[in-house]
Amino acid sequence: MFNAITITTVRVLDQDEALDFYVGKLGFQVDEDVDMGFMRWLTISLPSDPGRQLLLEVPGPPSMSGETAAQVRDLLTKGALGTAAILTTDDCQAAYDTLKGRGVEFTQDVEVQPYGTDCAFRDPFGNAIRVTQPAEQPAAITDADIARWSGGSNGRG
Template structure:
């Protein structure tokens, strides 16, 4: 068994697509119209047939309290692996990305947490193991 699809809730799918592709560097995989929204997924360019991230519309009434609670407690909605947290932090900050946690080493793991501009905190991490 392996993870095929996971999702983050977003307020605006177009804004999310721009952020996740133009800023974070993911590539669009599926973009299928479904009424007022779309089945919109992105993947890593390093693994285009790998796990997809669904940019899920946040219209369900349970989403806002859930996301607000996570953000208030500083809990990321998703975590993405990178080769070098400090380099990604510097690159993304140079593009205007706001971080809520600067790079932090905790044993064999280095993490940083960013605001995806779509209502979520996202963790980037590198594990030395």
């Protein structure tokens, strides 16, 4: 039925600032930058994966009303819209060091997890982004992992 996911929307408050961050700091490339009059269609991708694009979209018409856009902007700046992207790498520590050197502020330093090694940061608008170096063989998840992820409670009675 479907062949691929080609475009995923990432909400941003300023497309030029988003370009500075995603292209200038993270190394994405611009695929399309089209002024459509009523909106700017701006897509980016990783040079190594041009078939998967991020649409950097400002909340507003035509996809949502002004009232809804204001609510989305508020949630975005609070970091409440969830993870915008998970970027994979062969060397999480090297990616962390490079991005840190470019001024990216991390919300989680490099940590070894059962699924691999990862870290996390937010873009200038509040979107959460994770960088993951997948484990060659995922480890079994322990009760200690569950407790750590859930803030100390594993949900068992």
